Amino acid sequence: MDVEALKQLGAALAIGFGTIGPGIGIGLIGAKAMEAMGRNPEASGTVQTNMILAIAFAESMGIFALVVALLLKFV
Template sequence: MGLALAVGLGLPIGVIGAGIGQGIAASGALRGMARQPELAGRIQTGMIIALAFIESLVLYALLMFFLLQGKLPAVDALVETLRQR
C-alpha cells in the first residue's frame, strides 16, 4: 500500500515543487532584468541554467515513478487480495 502511495503522490508533488521553483526563478530573473537591463544577458544565462537544474529534478522524479510502477503488483492480484480480507 505504501508503494502505491509513493508512486501515486511522488511525481505530482515533485512536479508541483519544480513548477513553483521555476516560477520563483523566472520572477526573480525578470525583476533583475527590469532593474538592470544592461545585465539582461548574464541574468538570462543564469536563469536558464537554474531552470535546467530544477527541471532535472522533475526528470529524476519521472524516472523513479516508472521504476516504482514496475514494482507494483498487477491490479488483478491487488483486487483478489482485497476481496480475501
C-alpha cells in the same frame, strides 16, 4: 488493497509531490529574473544565461521524480 493498486498510488504520489518543488522553483526563478532584467536591462544577457542554467537544475529534480515514479509503476 492489492499490491498493484499500491504501486499505482505510489507512482502517482511520487510524480505529484516530486514536481511541486521544481514547479514553484522555476516560477520563482523566472519571476526574479524578469525583475532583475527590468531593474538592470544592460545585464539581461548574464541574467538570462544564469536563469536558464538554474531552470535546468530545477527541472532535473522533476525528472528524477519522473524516473522514480516510472520505476515504482513498472518494476
